[in-house]
Amino acid sequence: AQSVTQLDSHVSVSEGTPVLLRCNYSSSYSPSLFWYVQHPNKGLQLLLKYTSAATLVKGINGFEAEFKKSETSFHLTKPSAHMSDAAEYFCVVSERRNTGFQKLVFGTGTRLLVSP
Amino acid sequence: DADVTQTPRNRITKTGKRIMLECSQTKGHDRMYWYRQDPGLGLRLIYYSFDVKDINKGEISDGYSVSRQAQAKFSLSLESAIPNQTALYFCATSDLGTDPTDTQYFGPGTRLTVL
Numbered sequence: 367a368q369s370v371t372q373l374d375s376h377v378s379v380s381e382g383t384p385v386l387l388r389c390n391y392s393s394s395y396s397p398s399l400f401w402y403v404q405h406p407n408k409g410l411q412l413l414l415k416y417t418s419a420a421t422l423v424k425g426i427n428g429f430e431a432e433f434k435k436s437e438t439s440f441h442l443t444k445p446s447a448h449m450s451d452a453a454e455y456f457c458v459v460s461e462r463r464n465t466g467f468q469k470l471v472f473g474t475g476t477r478l479l480v481s482p
Numbered sequence: 483d484a485d486v487t488q489t490p491r492n493r494i495t496k497t498g499k500r501i502m503l504e505c506s507q508t509k510g511h512d513r514m515y516w517y518r519q520d521p522g523l524g525l526r527l528i529y530y531s532f533d534v535k536d537i538n539k540g541e542i543s544d545g546y547s548v549s550r551q552a553q554a555k556f557s558l559s560l561e562s563a564i565p566n567q568t569a570l571y572f573c574a575t576s577d578l579g580t581d582p583t584d585t586q587y588f589g590p591g592t593r594l595t596v597l
Contacts (some may be wrong), residue, residue, distance in 0.1 A: 375522075409486070409572065410525075410588040417583045441513060456524060460584075467538070468576075468584040472524030 368393050368461040370474035380481050385429075385444040387476045389457030392438065398468070400432055400442045400458040404475075409457065416440065427451070452480045485509045486589035488573050494595045498508075499559040503592050505573030514556040515574040515586060516540075516548060525572060530583075531556055563596040 373388040378480060401413040404467025421433040427450075440457060457473040461477045486507045505514065512533050517525040517540075523574060527540030529548040534559050549557045557571060560567055570593050574586040 402587070402588070409590040410574075412585060412587065415583060415585060462584075467530065467532075468578075468586075469527065470525075471587060472526075474522055474524050 368455050368459045368469075368473055370459050372455075372457050372472035372476050374476050375474070376479065378420045378479040378481065379447045381449055382446050385442070385447045385451065385478065387442040387455050387457075387478065389440045389442065389473060390438055391440060391457070391459045393459055395461070398432060398460040398462075399431075400460070400470075401425065401429070401440075401442050402424045402456045402458060404456065405451050405453045413442070413455075421457065447478075447480050449480050449482070451480055454478070471474070484572060486575055486587060488571075488589040488592050490592060494597065495563055496597050497562075497564055499563050499596075501563050501594065503557070503558045503571055503573075503594070505556045505557065505589060507554050507573075507575045507589075509575055509577070509587065510553075511575035511577040511587075512553065512579060513576045513584070514550065515576075516546075516556070516558045517572045517574065518542070519570040519572060519591075528558065528571075549563045560594075560596075563594075565596045568594060568596045 369392040371390045399416045402410040415424045416423045416433045424469045454475045461469045489504045516528040517528045521527045528572045531537045547559045573589040576584045576586045578584045
Protein backbone atom coordinates (compact mmCIF):
# COMPACT_ATOMS: atom_id res chain seq x y z
CA ALA A 367 0.00 0.00 0.00
CA GLN A 368 1.10 3.54 -0.66
CA SER A 369 1.85 5.94 2.16
CA VAL A 370 3.19 9.46 2.58
CA THR A 371 5.04 10.99 5.50
CA GLN A 372 5.44 14.73 5.79
CA LEU A 373 8.24 15.10 8.24
CA ASP A 374 7.30 18.50 9.67
CA SER A 375 3.86 19.61 10.78
CA HIS A 376 5.02 23.25 10.88
CA VAL A 377 7.86 25.11 9.17
CA SER A 378 8.70 28.72 9.94
CA VAL A 379 10.86 30.89 7.67
CA SER A 380 11.59 34.54 7.20
CA GLU A 381 10.58 36.33 4.03
CA GLY A 382 13.35 36.06 1.44
CA THR A 383 14.89 32.88 2.87
CA PRO A 384 14.70 29.41 1.30
CA VAL A 385 11.82 27.03 1.89
CA LEU A 386 12.18 23.26 2.33
CA LEU A 387 9.14 21.07 2.99
CA ARG A 388 10.03 17.40 3.36
CA CYS A 389 8.08 14.43 2.07
CA ASN A 390 8.91 10.73 2.04
CA TYR A 391 6.75 8.14 0.36
CA SER A 392 6.30 4.41 0.26
CA SER A 393 5.15 2.74 -2.93
CA SER A 394 5.13 -0.73 -4.45
CA TYR A 395 4.94 0.70 -7.94
CA SER A 396 6.36 3.59 -9.87
CA PRO A 397 4.39 6.34 -8.21
CA SER A 398 2.99 9.63 -9.34
CA LEU A 399 3.61 12.33 -6.75
CA PHE A 400 1.96 15.69 -6.25
CA TRP A 401 2.21 18.75 -4.07
CA TYR A 402 -0.97 20.71 -3.37
CA VAL A 403 -1.27 23.98 -1.47
CA GLN A 404 -4.23 25.11 0.63
CA HIS A 405 -4.52 28.78 1.53
CA PRO A 406 -6.83 29.72 4.41
CA ASN A 407 -10.48 29.28 3.46
CA LYS A 408 -9.50 28.16 -0.02
CA GLY A 409 -9.53 24.86 -1.87
CA LEU A 410 -6.50 22.79 -2.78
CA GLN A 411 -4.42 24.10 -5.65
CA LEU A 412 -2.03 21.90 -7.60
CA LEU A 413 1.55 23.16 -7.24
CA LEU A 414 3.36 20.52 -9.24
CA LYS A 415 3.40 16.85 -10.15
CA TYR A 416 5.90 14.09 -10.94
CA THR A 417 4.78 11.36 -13.31
CA SER A 418 7.97 9.49 -14.31
CA ALA A 419 9.37 12.12 -16.63
CA ALA A 420 12.09 14.52 -15.44
CA THR A 421 13.01 14.00 -11.79
CA LEU A 422 13.25 17.75 -11.12
CA VAL A 423 9.79 19.19 -11.44
CA LYS A 424 9.02 22.89 -11.63
CA GLY A 425 5.70 24.18 -10.45
CA ILE A 426 3.84 27.42 -10.03
CA ASN A 427 4.97 30.40 -7.94
CA GLY A 428 8.65 29.42 -8.07
CA PHE A 429 8.29 26.07 -6.31
CA GLU A 430 10.06 22.93 -7.42
CA ALA A 431 10.51 19.39 -6.19
CA GLU A 432 12.98 16.63 -6.88
CA PHE A 433 12.02 12.97 -7.09
CA LYS A 434 14.73 10.82 -5.52
CA LYS A 435 13.90 7.15 -5.86
CA SER A 436 16.89 5.97 -3.82
CA GLU A 437 15.77 8.10 -0.89
CA THR A 438 12.01 7.69 -1.55
CA SER A 439 11.71 11.44 -1.17
CA PHE A 440 9.91 14.24 -2.96
CA HIS A 441 10.87 17.41 -1.07
CA LEU A 442 9.40 20.77 -2.04
CA THR A 443 11.69 23.80 -2.26
CA LYS A 444 11.60 27.46 -3.12
CA PRO A 445 14.68 29.74 -3.17
CA SER A 446 13.03 32.76 -1.57
CA ALA A 447 9.85 32.77 0.48
CA HIS A 448 7.12 35.39 0.05
CA MET A 449 4.52 36.32 2.61
CA SER A 450 1.88 34.98 0.21
CA ASP A 451 3.42 31.49 0.48
CA ALA A 452 2.04 31.08 4.00
CA ALA A 453 -0.37 28.15 3.69
CA GLU A 454 -0.71 24.42 4.27
CA TYR A 455 1.06 22.10 1.87
CA PHE A 456 0.11 18.51 1.14
CA CYS A 457 2.32 15.85 -0.39
CA VAL A 458 0.29 13.22 -2.23
CA VAL A 459 1.16 9.85 -3.77
CA SER A 460 -1.08 8.08 -6.22
CA GLU A 461 -1.79 4.41 -6.54
CA ARG A 462 -3.24 3.30 -9.83
CA ARG A 463 -5.54 0.33 -9.54
CA ASN A 464 -6.29 -2.25 -12.22
CA THR A 465 -9.71 -0.66 -12.61
CA GLY A 466 -8.04 2.51 -13.88
CA PHE A 467 -8.83 4.36 -10.67
CA GLN A 468 -6.01 6.48 -9.31
CA LYS A 469 -6.32 6.54 -5.53
CA LEU A 470 -4.66 9.53 -3.91
CA VAL A 471 -2.99 9.09 -0.54
CA PHE A 472 -2.51 12.38 1.26
CA GLY A 473 0.10 13.31 3.78
CA THR A 474 -1.05 15.04 6.95
CA GLY A 475 0.13 18.44 5.76
CA THR A 476 2.85 20.97 6.62
CA ARG A 477 1.87 24.45 7.65
CA LEU A 478 4.31 27.05 6.32
CA LEU A 479 4.62 30.23 8.34
CA VAL A 480 6.42 33.21 6.78
CA SER A 481 7.50 36.10 8.97
CA PRO A 482 8.49 39.60 7.74
CA ASP B 483 -10.14 26.21 -8.87
CA ALA B 484 -13.01 28.37 -10.10
CA ASP B 485 -14.02 25.63 -12.58
CA VAL B 486 -15.19 23.50 -9.67
CA THR B 487 -17.81 25.07 -7.43
CA GLN B 488 -19.35 23.82 -4.21
CA THR B 489 -22.50 24.91 -2.44
CA PRO B 490 -23.00 25.80 0.29
CA ARG B 491 -19.59 27.02 1.42
CA ASN B 492 -20.56 26.83 5.07
CA ARG B 493 -23.36 24.96 6.80
CA ILE B 494 -24.34 24.46 10.41
CA THR B 495 -26.92 21.80 11.12
CA LYS B 496 -28.24 19.63 13.93
CA THR B 497 -27.85 15.95 14.66
CA GLY B 498 -30.32 13.84 12.71
CA LYS B 499 -30.93 16.32 9.92
CA ARG B 500 -30.52 15.40 6.26
CA ILE B 501 -27.93 17.48 4.45
CA MET B 502 -26.96 17.72 0.79
CA LEU B 503 -23.72 19.21 -0.45
CA GLU B 504 -23.50 20.03 -4.14
CA CYS B 505 -20.63 20.14 -6.58
CA SER B 506 -20.64 21.48 -10.13
CA GLN B 507 -17.85 21.64 -12.67
CA THR B 508 -17.34 23.35 -16.00
CA LYS B 509 -14.11 21.52 -16.84
CA GLY B 510 -15.87 18.82 -18.87
CA HIS B 511 -14.23 16.11 -16.78
CA ASP B 512 -15.68 12.63 -16.56
CA ARG B 513 -14.51 11.76 -13.07
CA MET B 514 -15.68 13.35 -9.85
CA TYR B 515 -14.80 12.73 -6.20
CA TRP B 516 -15.88 13.62 -2.68
CA TYR B 517 -13.35 13.88 0.15
CA ARG B 518 -13.46 14.98 3.75
CA GLN B 519 -10.66 16.72 5.58
CA ASP B 520 -10.17 16.48 9.31
CA PRO B 521 -7.43 18.28 11.23
CA GLY B 522 -4.20 16.32 11.20
CA LEU B 523 -5.55 13.58 8.94
CA GLY B 524 -5.17 14.89 5.41
CA LEU B 525 -7.98 14.13 2.96
CA ARG B 526 -9.90 10.87 2.85
CA LEU B 527 -12.02 9.63 -0.05
CA ILE B 528 -15.76 9.18 0.51
CA TYR B 529 -17.09 8.34 -2.97
CA TYR B 530 -15.97 8.62 -6.56
CA SER B 531 -17.69 8.46 -9.93
CA PHE B 532 -16.20 7.69 -13.33
CA ASP B 533 -19.36 8.74 -15.17
CA VAL B 534 -23.07 9.16 -14.55
CA LYS B 535 -23.68 5.41 -14.26
CA ASP B 536 -20.50 4.46 -12.43
CA ILE B 537 -20.36 5.29 -8.72
CA ASN B 538 -18.01 3.69 -6.24
CA LYS B 539 -17.41 3.75 -2.51
CA GLY B 540 -14.23 5.18 -1.15
CA GLU B 541 -12.52 4.40 2.14
CA ILE B 542 -15.04 6.13 4.42
CA SER B 543 -18.47 5.89 2.75
CA ASP B 544 -20.52 4.82 5.79
CA GLY B 545 -23.15 7.43 6.65
CA TYR B 546 -22.93 9.07 3.23
CA SER B 547 -24.62 8.67 -0.15
CA VAL B 548 -24.07 10.34 -3.51
CA SER B 549 -25.90 11.17 -6.69
CA ARG B 550 -24.39 11.93 -10.11
CA GLN B 551 -27.21 13.88 -11.70
CA ALA B 552 -25.22 14.79 -14.80
CA GLN B 553 -21.65 14.72 -15.99
CA ALA B 554 -21.14 18.14 -14.40
CA LYS B 555 -22.93 17.56 -11.07
CA PHE B 556 -22.11 15.30 -8.14
CA SER B 557 -23.97 15.63 -4.83
CA LEU B 558 -23.08 14.25 -1.43
CA SER B 559 -25.82 13.52 1.11
CA LEU B 560 -25.71 12.88 4.82
CA GLU B 561 -28.97 11.06 5.51
CA SER B 562 -28.87 11.65 9.25
CA ALA B 563 -26.03 13.91 10.25
CA ILE B 564 -23.98 13.17 13.36
CA PRO B 565 -21.38 15.36 15.12
CA ASN B 566 -18.38 13.32 13.97
CA GLN B 567 -19.29 14.26 10.39
CA THR B 568 -18.21 17.79 11.22
CA ALA B 569 -15.42 18.40 8.71
CA LEU B 570 -14.31 20.25 5.60
CA TYR B 571 -15.65 18.55 2.47
CA PHE B 572 -13.99 18.81 -0.92
CA CYS B 573 -15.16 17.90 -4.39
CA ALA B 574 -12.61 17.13 -7.08
CA THR B 575 -12.60 16.29 -10.78
CA SER B 576 -10.25 14.60 -13.22
CA ASP B 577 -10.27 13.32 -16.78
CA LEU B 578 -8.15 10.34 -17.75
CA GLY B 579 -9.19 10.69 -21.38
CA THR B 580 -7.43 14.02 -21.82
CA ASP B 581 -4.81 13.75 -19.08
CA PRO B 582 -2.92 10.45 -18.72
CA THR B 583 -1.79 11.51 -15.26
CA ASP B 584 -5.45 11.75 -14.16
CA THR B 585 -4.62 14.78 -12.04
CA GLN B 586 -7.39 15.83 -9.69
CA TYR B 587 -8.57 19.44 -9.37
CA PHE B 588 -10.33 20.55 -6.24
CA GLY B 589 -13.22 22.85 -5.40
CA PRO B 590 -13.08 25.47 -2.63
CA GLY B 591 -14.61 23.20 0.01
CA THR B 592 -17.71 23.17 2.21
CA ARG B 593 -17.30 23.58 5.94
CA LEU B 594 -19.97 21.50 7.68
CA THR B 595 -20.69 21.68 11.40
CA VAL B 596 -23.08 19.20 13.00
CA LEU B 597 -24.25 20.21 16.46
